[in-house]
Structure formats: C-alpha cells, structure tokens
Amino acid sequence: MTDLADLSIAEAGRQLRAGDITSIDLWEATVTRIAYTEPHLHAFLTVDRDGARAAAHAADAAFKAGEDAGPLQGIPIALKDNMCTKGLATTASSRMLEGWVPPYDGTAVAKLRAGGAVLVGKTNLDEFAMGSSTENSAFGTSRNPWDTNRVPGGSSGGSAGSVAAGAAMGAFGSDTGGSIRQPAALCGVVGMKPTYGLVSRYGLIAFASSLDQIGPFARSVEDAALLLEGVAGHDIHDATSYRGEYPTFSDGLDLGVKGLRVGIVKELMVDAIDSEIRSASRAMADKLADAGADVVEVSLPSSEYALSAYYLIAPAECSANLARLDGVRYGNRVPADTTDEMMAKTRAAGFGPEVIRRILLGTYALSAGYYDAFYGQAQRVRTLVRQDFAKAYEHTDVLISPTTPTTAFEIGAKTDDPIAMYYSDVCTIPSNLAGDPSISVPVGLDTQGLPIGFQIMAPALGESTLFRAAAEVERLAEFTARPLLAVSKETV
Amino acid sequence: MAEWEAVIGIETHVELQTKSKMFCGCAVAFGEAPNTNTCPVCLALPGAIPVPNEEAIEGIVKIGTALDSTINKDSLFYRKNYFYPDLPKNYQISQYTFPVCEFGKLDIMVDGEPFTVGITRVHMEEDTGKSRHVGEGGRIHDASHSLLDFNRSGVPLVEVVTEPDIRTAEQARAYGAELQRIVRTLGVSDARLEEGSMRFDANVSVRRGPDAEFGTRTETKNVNSLRSLQRAITFEIDRQIRVLEEGGEIIQETRHWNEGKGVTISMRIKEESEDYRYFQEPDMLPLEIDEEWQQRVKANQPELPAQKRARYVGLGTDTHTAELLADDPALGGLFDEAVGAGADAKQAGIWLTQEVVAYLRREEKTLSATALSAEHVAELATMVAAGDLSSTASKDVLNGVLAGEGTPREIAESRDLIQISDSGFLDTEVDAVIADNAGAFEKLVAGDMKMIGFFVGQVMKRTGGKADPRLVSEMVRTKVQG
Numbered sequence: 001m002t003d004l005a006d007l008s009i010a011e012a013g014r015q016l017r018a019g020d021i022t023s024i025d026l027w028e029a030t031v032t033r034i035a036y037t038e039p040h041l042h043a044f045l046t047v048d049r050d051g052a053r054a055a056a057h058a059a060d061a062a063f064k065a066g067e068d069a070g071p072l073q074g075i076p077i078a079l080k081d082n083m084c085t086k087g088l089a090t091t092a093s094s095r096m097l098e099g100w101v102p103p104y105d106g107t108a109v110a111k112l113r114a115g116g117a118v119l120v121g122k123t124n125l126d127e128f129a130m131g132s133s134t135e136n137s138a139f140g141t142s143r144n145p146w147d148t149n150r151v152p153g154g155s156s157g158g159s160a161g162s163v164a165a166g167a168a169m170g171a172f173g174s175d176t177g178g179s180i181r182q183p184a185a186l187c188g189v190v191g192m193k194p195t196y197g198l199v200s201r202y203g204l205i206a207f208a209s210s211l212d213q214i215g216p217f218a219r220s221v222e223d224a225a226l227l228l229e230g231v232a233g234h235d236i237h238d239a240t241s242y243r244g245e246y247p248t249f250s251d252g253l254d255l256g257v258k259g260l261r262v263g264i265v266k267e268l269m270v271d272a273i274d275s276e277i278r279s280a281s282r283a284m285a286d287k288l289a290d291a292g293a294d295v296v297e298v299s300l301p302s303s304e305y306a307l308s309a310y311y312l313i314a315p316a317e318c319s320a321n322l323a324r325l326d327g328v329r330y331g332n333r334v335p336a337d338t339t340d341e342m343m344a345k346t347r348a349a350g351f352g353p354e355v356i357r358r359i360l361l362g363t364y365a366l367s368a369g370y371y372d373a374f375y376g377q378a379q380r381v382r383t384l385v386r387q388d389f390a391k392a393y394e395h396t397d398v399l400i401s402p403t404t405p406t407t408a409f410e411i412g413a414k415t416d417d418p419i420a421m422y423y424s425d426v427c428t429i430p431s432n433l434a435g436d437p438s439i440s441v442p443v444g445l446d447t448q449g450l451p452i453g454f455q456i457m458a459p460a461l462g463e464s465t466l467f468r469a470a471a472e473v474e475r476l477a478e479f480t481a482r483p484l485l486a487v488s489k490e491t492v
Numbered sequence: 493m494a495e496w497e498a499v500i501g502i503e504t505h506v507e508l509q510t511k512s513k514m515f516c517g518c519a520v521a522f523g524e525a526p527n528t529n530t531c532p533v534c535l536a537l538p539g540a541i542p543v544p545n546e547e548a549i550e551g552i553v554k555i556g557t558a559l560d561s562t563i564n565k566d567s568l569f570y571r572k573n574y575f576y577p578d579l580p581k582n583y584q585i586s587q588y589t590f591p592v593c594e595f596g597k598l599d600i601m602v603d604g605e606p607f608t609v610g611i612t613r614v615h616m617e618e619d620t621g622k623s624r625h626v627g628e629g630g631r632i633h634d635a636s637h638s639l640l641d642f643n644r645s646g647v648p649l650v651e652v653v654t655e656p657d658i659r660t661a662e663q664a665r666a667y668g669a670e671l672q673r674i675v676r677t678l679g680v681s682d683a684r685l686e687e688g689s690m691r692f693d694a695n696v697s698v699r700r701g702p703d704a705e706f707g708t709r710t711e712t713k714n715v716n717s718l719r720s721l722q723r724a725i726t727f728e729i730d731r732q733i734r735v736l737e738e739g740g741e742i743i744q745e746t747r748h749w750n751e752g753k754g755v756t757i758s759m760r761i762k763e764e765s766e767d768y769r770y771f772q773e774p775d776m777l778p779l780e781i782d783e784e785w786q787q788r789v790k791a792n793q794p795e796l797p798a799q800k801r802a803r804y805v806g807l808g809t810d811t812h813t814a815e816l817l818a819d820d821p822a823l824g825g826l827f828d829e830a831v832g833a834g835a836d837a838k839q840a841g842i843w844l845t846q847e848v849v850a851y852l853r854r855e856e857k858t859l860s861a862t863a864l865s866a867e868h869v870a871e872l873a874t875m876v877a878a879g880d881l882s883s884t885a886s887k888d889v890l891n892g893v894l895a896g897e898g899t900p901r902e903i904a905e906s907r908d909l910i911q912i913s914d915s916g917f918l919d920t921e922v923d924a925v926i927a928d929n930a931g932a933f934e935k936l937v938a939g940d941m942k943m944i945g946f947f948v949g950q951v952m953k954r955t956g957g958k959a960d961p962r963l964v965s966e967m968v969r970t971k972v973q974g
Binding site: 082083084090092097100102103104106201202203204205206208209210236237238239240316317319320323324325326328329330339340343363366367368371375 | 532535536537538539540541542543544571573575577580581582583638640767769770771774775776777
C-alpha cells in the first residue's frame with residue numbers, strides 16, 4: 001500500500017472527498033515522514049504539529065459538514081520561512097529575525113488558510129532568499145534527499161527537499177532569480193514561478209521587489225497548478241498585483257502539444273551547461289516534436305548579460321528592502337551607546353556574509369556617480385531581455401531550456417566562489433527579469449543518479465499554455481524515480 | 493559696490509488630512525495614544541508593502557492645480573534612502589524625476605504690489621514617525637533614551653518647492669500666508685504651523701546685486717509661524733551679510749530657528765550633499781493621473797482666496813475687508829449669504845469684520861456659536877437703508893442679535909431704537925421748530941449753515957431722539973432754499 005505521504009494532492013483530494021481517508025490521516029502520515037526524514041534533511045526550521053493537527057481536524061469537520069473550500073482543503077503544505085505566518089515564527093533564515101513572530105499573515109498564507117490547507121511548517125532557505133544552496137541559512141544547511149552530501153539547491157531548498165521526500169504534499173517558495181525552479185530541478189520535483197503580479201507579495205519578506213514571486217513545489221504538474229490556484233489573484237495590499245481575469249490553470253492539462261510552437265533557447269544550450277543536462281533537454285525537445293509540437297531554435301541574445309544585470313538589480317533593491325532590519329522595532333538588537341552605533345552593530349551581527357555582500361554591492365550600484373554605469377545599465381539590459389522574449393514569442397508559444405547548468409552539487413563545493421554559485425541561476429534569471437512565468441519539470445537522472453530539470457517558459461499570463469506543455473513533458477519524461485530517503489522506510 | 497540682495501526659496505511640507513495614511517489603511521489622526529494608529533505597513537514589518545492612497549493623490553492634484561502646475565500624466569515614486577530611527581523602512585517613499593506637479597506659480601500681493609513666485613515642483617511623499625528624547629536635557633545629544641511614536645509614520649505629505657524667486661522676508665511671509673490660505677481653501681489640510689501640519693524650510697543666500705551669482709545658501713528649519721518665517725529669514729539675511737562683510741564665508745548647512753532667542757543656530761554641516769541613492773520604488777507601478785481625473789479636479793476646484801478677494805472688492809468692499817473676509821471661511825460664508833439675501837456688501841463687510849469680530853473676541857466664541865444669520869444681516873442692512881435705524885443704533889442691534897436676543901427688528905423695537913422717517917410727520921415737526929425759532933432761521937437763511945445742527949437737534953428733542961437725523965437735515969436745507 002502506498003504511504004499516504006506519497007500521494008499526489010489530486011489523488012489525496014479524491015480520497016478525502018470519497019471518505020476513504022481523513023485529513024488527520026494525511027497529517028499523521030506527513031508528521032511521521034517528517035520525523036523520519038528531518039534528521040537527514042533539515043528541510044524545516046519550524047514544524048507546527050499542533051497548528052497543523054488543528055487545521056486537519058477543522059478540514060475533516062468541514063468535509064463532514066459538506067463544506068469544501070477547494071482542492072487544498074485538508075492537504076499538508078509546507079511554507080518557505082520568508083512567508084509571514086501570524087503567530088508562527090518567521091525568520092527568513094536570519095539571526096536578525098530569530099524568534100520573531102509576525103502579527104499578521106501574508107496574503108498567500110491567508111488564502112491557503114481560507115482554502116483549508118494544513119500548514120505543516122516553515123522550511124529552510126538561504127538567508128533572505130539570497131543563495132542557490134541553502135548553505136547561506138543561519139540555521140544550518142538543508143540536504144538533498146537524493147544524496148544527503150549534496151545541496152537541495154536554493155534559496156527555497158527546504159521547500160523543494162520536503163516535497164521530494166514526502167515531508168509535505170506540496171510547498172511554496174519564492175523565486176527572485178530561480179529560487180523555486182533551481183531547487184526543484186536539483187530535488188527532482190516540479191517548481192513553478194508565476195507571472196509577476198499573479199500572486200500577492202504582501203507578507204513575503206522582500207529580497208528584490210521587482211523580481212520576487214511566490215510559487216509552488218509539487219510532485220506533479222497538476223498538483224503545481226492546483227497549488228497556484230490556491231494563492232493567485234488580485235490583492236488590494238499589493239500595488240503590483242495583477243487585476244485582470246485569468247483562466248483555471250488545471251484545465252487543459254491533457255490537451256497535449258500538437259501544433260504548439262516551441263522554441264529551444266540557443267544561448268542556454270552552450271558548453272557551460274553540463275552535457276548530460278543538455279542531452280536530456282535535447283532529447284525532450286525531440287520527444288515534444290514527435291508529440292506534434294513545432295520545435296525551432298530561438299535566440300535570446302541579451303540573455304548573455306542577464307546574470308550580470310540581475311546581480312546589480314537584485315542587490316540594489318535588497319539594499320533598501322533590508323534597511324528596515326535595524327533593531328529599532330523588532331528582531332534582535334545589539335545594544336550600544338548611540339542609535340547609529342546600535343543599528344550598525346545590530347546589522348553587522350544579524351546578517352550573514354552573503355547578505356552583507358549583496359547589501360554592499362547594491363549600495364555601491366546605487367551610489368551617486370556609479371548609478372548610471374551600474375544600476376542604470378542593468379535596467380537597460382533588463383529592457384533588452386524583455387524585448388528578446390517579446391521577439392521570440394512572435395513565432396513561438398513557449399520556450400524550453402535546461403533549468404540548471406549542473407545537477408545537485410556537493411555541500412561546500414561552491415561556498416568559496418560566489419560567482420560560481422551565482423552561475424547556478426543562469427538559465428532561470430531571464431524569466432524573472434521579463435516577469436514571465438516559468439516551470440521546471442524533472443525529466444530524468446544523470447549518471448550519478450541525480451535529477452535533471454527541464455525548464456519551460458511562457459509569456460506573461462501564459463500559465464495555461466505553460467502548464468499544458470509541462471503536463472506533456474511530464475508524460476513524455478515518464479519520470480517515476482523517487483529519492484531513496486522517501487522510499488527507504490518501506491524498503492529498509 | 494552694489495547693495496546686498498537676498499535670494500530665497502521656500503520648501504513647504506503639508507500634511508494631508510486624508511481618512512487613511514499614504515500607503516496603508518491606518519487612520520490619519522492627531523493626539524492619540526502613541527503607536528495606536530499603526531499596522532505592518534507603516535511600522536515597516538518584514539513583508540509589508542505600500543499601496544498608494546487615491547484620496548492623497550487627489551489632494552496633491554488639487555494643490556498642483558491651484559498653483560497653476562503641469563500635472564504629469566505618469567508620475568514616479570522613488571525610494572530616498574537614509575537611516576533614521578523614526579523612518580521605519582529606513583527609506584522614505586518620495587518622488588524624484590516626474591513628480592506629480594511641476595512648473596507652477598503663485599501670484600501674491602506684497603505691500604499692494606503684485607509679485608509672482610515660481611513653483612518648481614509639488615511632490616508626494618510620506619511623513620516619518622516622531623522621536624521623543626528622554627532624560628537629561630531632552631535633546632538628542634544628552635538623552636538617556638528615545639521613545640518612538642509611529643502614528644504619524646506614513647501620513648501623506650506634499651512638498652511644495654519654489655524657485656529662488658523671493659527677495660525679501662516680507663515676500664516670503666506673504667507667500668507662506670497665501671499658500672496656507674490655498675491649502676485650507678482646498679480643504680486638504682488644516683495647515684497649522686504650530687502643530688506641524690504645515691512646515692517651512694527657508695533656503696537663504698545673499699549676493700551683491702541682482703546680476704551677481706547666487707551665494708552659498710543655508711537651510712533654516714523649525715519655523716513654526718508666519719511671523720517666525722519672516723523673522724528667521726530677516727535674521728539669516730543679516731547674519732550672512734555680516735559674516736561676508738567681516739570677510740568670512742557662508743557655510744552650506746542646515747540651521748535651526750530658535751524662537752525664544754530670535755536666532756538661527758547651526759545644526760549640521762552638509763560637507764557634501766547627502767547621497768540618498770534614489771531609485772524607482774519597485775513596489776509600485778507608475779502613478780497614472782489621466783486627463784479626465786485632472787479635468788474633474790479642475791472643474792471641482794473651489795473659489796481660491798485671490799479670486800474670492802477680487803470678487804469681494806467687486807461687490808464693493810475695500811481691499812482690507814475683502815482680505816479679512818476671504819481669510820475666514822465662516823465669516824466669508826456668512827457674508828456671501830447675507831449679500832445673497834440682499835444686504836449691502838460694503839455695510840455687511842464692515843459689520844462682519846468689525847462689530848462681529850470684536851464681539852467674538854470679547855466673548856471668546858465662534859461665529860457658529862452665535863445666533864447671527866445671513867437673514868439677520870440682510871434685515872439689519874435693509875433697516876439702515878430705509879432709515880429705520882441709525883448707523884450707531886445698528887451696532888447695538890447687531891450685538892443684541894449676536895447675543896441671541898432676537899431679530900434686528902424685534903431688538904430695535906424692544907429697545908425703542910426705530911427711527912422716525914415718516915416725511916409727512918417730520919415735515920410738521922420741522923415747521924413747528926422753525927416757527928418757534930424764527931430768529932435762528934433768519935440766521936440760517938442769511939448763510940450761517942452751523943444753524944442746521946441746531947434745528948436738527950431741536951427736532952430730535954421733540955421726537956425723543958427717534959427722528960432720522962439725516963432726513964431732518966435734508967428737510968431743513970430744503971426749507972432754507974425755500
């Protein structure tokens with residue numbers, strides 16, 4: 001019998017509604033799995049057993065009363081620890097916020113609660129979402145369930161690992177330059193970054209406001225669509241929130257790709273991308289063509305500069321976004337004789353080295369005399385990247401590429417080389433700069449047995465097409481492998 | 493060498509009295525317990541982001557329109573970065589390029605002469621919280637600790653920046669006063685200087701004559717009244733001239749006006765202009781103020797103080813009365829109604845700005861707390877015009893109305909102040925007096941015009957003081973001409 005923790009959200013939903021299982025059953029299966037995997041993974045910073053049990057009971061009571069708030073009712077879900085949860089510690093993996101308990105729920109969190117989701121806990125991340133491995137967490141590195149000597153990717157590494165290991169049926173993370181798709185690829189799960197503005201950022205601890213977007217992790221494309229539907233929609237608390245209508249993403253997943261115009265991005269199939277990953281991407285492109293898609297090669301010439309532009313824009317925005325962490329109103333404080341000194345000491349003690357590096361980079365990029373050469377130039381590149389995409393979409397419906405240049409790397413392999421670490425996001429950053437939706441779907445394992453992610457990109461608000469293509473990729477990939485950690489309970 | 497000339501520019505901050513704050517739903521309220529009107533946004537909790545307040549945008553468009561500005565269809569918000577404990581985000585959301593309004597002007601009168609002050613820009617930003625330094629001297633330098641109140645954090649703030657067009661402290665004061673009137677007339681702020689809902693910063697420099705280059709300027713803060721604005725600028729001009737004449741140099745710095753001592757004091761030296769690292773606010777989209785919105789504001793713009801003053805003068809009041817009426821919305825409103833009800837504008841203006849104002853001061857009352865209505869003023873004016881009431885008696889009656897004793901006619905009757913202006917009756921009385929004083933009448937006929945007063949006095953005596961002296965006087969003259 002399948003362990004309930006390994007069910008898909010869609011299947012669990014069917015069984016819940018059929019009365020075959022209860023939400024408490026799912027909660028028990030999940031906390032049992034967490035108890036088993038957590039010592040190996042350290043995916044969570046907080047597990048809210050009691051809160052989750054109460055939510056599961058409430059979901060069961062609702063089912064009994066015939067109330068159905070939607071597909072996530074009764075489903076155990078994990079949240080990245082940069083999403084504010086009322087009454088539940090939210091740290092962004094920073095010493096600065098250790099012990100801070102938000103007095104409010106972010107909009108996505110409030111929507112999940114209203115939808116009857118069972119929020120099992122808060123997952124580990126690189127401090128303030130700055131990193132690609134979770135090694136920048138102030139509270140310890142998370143590990144990859146496929147190989148615990150390797151990183152789960154980042155910054156949403158805890159969310160990716162928890163879903164891969166069955167420690168949550170789905171999870172949410174945030175993606176600023178690839179922080180959902182890159183760890184999803186490294187952990188062999190589906191990870192999706194929505195169109196900028198589709199999910200409210202209210203209550204998401206900001207890294208780079210013009211790039212940040214909350215999105216789902218799931219073990220299937222369908223589940224990812226269901227999760228996204230649970231948090232999307234206009235929010236009066238977010239001035240950049242999208243106001244218009246949008247279709248139901250989970251409809252049309254079985255439409256296939258016949259006639260779909262698919263562009264494979266030339267600049268993301270270069271030597272710097274691991275050859276096994278390139279082969280897997282090429283093979284999937286061929287399969288899509290066989291399935292009726294019209295696959296062509298496209299060029300995004302400015303994507304060569306996207307990584308550099310990103311590492312000016314994101315630090316610039318973060319240098320202001322993180323300024324509020326000054327020890328004055330909340331968080332940890334280092335006492336000193338004057339206010340200025342208190343703020344300086346608090347920040348020096350509270351932020352880790354990568355956060356300090358990015359604040360300094362961003363402050364420099366915005367300084368008088370340097371603004372135009374750095375921040376201004378980066379904004380111009382961003383415009384060019386957008387234009388490249390717009391041009392590509394004139395004759396394609398979706399674009400495809402590898403999600404990452406490598407599969408999961410060993411812990412410590414890149415911590416001394418920030419530039420090498422930054423390169424982990426080379427394939428994912430262009431979609432953030434453009435504000436477009438993008439998804440990573442696992443398509444196979446490399447010769448080391450590590451998952452390979454395949455990225456699909458679509459124009460803004462093209463989520464339906466994106467999910468439709470992703471569902472076909474999922475079918476064509478026939479990726480059924482699970483990390484040993486998730487299955488060893490039965491096999492050992 | 494040419495005479496010294498001052499070059500002055502004024503930056504004015506106006507707190508808008510909107511229902512809610514600039515970027516969150518917290519109430520804009522004054523005098524409440526510290527930190528009660530706060531939320532995740534105005535406390536800058538992690539994850540909280542701003543959403544602009546439409547009412548505040550409408551407020552700044554009203555101000556910009558009243559100042560003849562160009563309203564930018566697309567306007568941008570920026571982050572102005574600096575660390576200060578009462579600035580919770582450690583950046584202020586403000587504007588930089590493309591503010592809401594640019595290129596305006598304000599026409600004022602200084603000593604009866606028209607003068608135009610150019611308005612560089614009017615931009616939208618948010619207020620900070622308030623720091624209170626506790627212990628020892630209560631100043632930041634010697635305080636043992638500071639308390640912070642974020643009730644004011646995020647209150648919408650409009651900054652109006654002038655061109656360096658102003659040349660004298662009097663002009664500066666006249667500009668400040670007119671701007672205050674406009675803001676109050678628009679109803680967007682109570683603009684109280686002493687409470688800080690309107691704040692002036694004066695940029696002052698001096699130079700040798702109108703053709704010389706601008707000198708180094710200082711910025712004077714903490715100016716809490718129009719009088720202080722004038723005094724502070726006067727002091728600063730004199731100080732700078734003295735320093736320069738003694739061979740010294742003006743340092744570009746911020747100075748603090750000390751009201752008690754009547755001096756400006758150096759606060760901190762701006763060695764180089766502070767680097768605020770402005771960049772476009774990524775939490776907000778460009779602000780769009782379309783033509784339709786601009787036109788709606790223009791169409792609904794109330795009568796501005798200058799327009800009102802001109803109208804009052806047109807109705808017949810003198811300039812000073814027009815200013816007094818235009819400055820006091822309650823008085824001006826009553827005036828408009830009274831004139832509408834048929835009162836003579838000149839007479840009504842004088843009553844309202846003299847008798848009524850004196851009464852209100854004496855009794856420490858507001859106009860609305862008295863019984864005086866527009867109909868009362870009109871009735872009183874009609875009685876005077878008809879000769880039923882003397883000008884002197886009208887003041888007594890007006891005070892009676894203010895005190896709630898009744899309508900003007902009721903009071904005039906009960907106090908027995910109604911004049912006799914029945915010409916038939918008065919004619920008989922005049923004839924009787926002439927008959928009784930034939931000698932005196934001879935003198936009058938002979939040209940001794942002083943005797944008119946004598947006859948008027950006699951008639952007044954016979955009628956118990958109730959005859960209309962003006963009418964009697966005319967009648968006596970007619971008799972002389974035969």
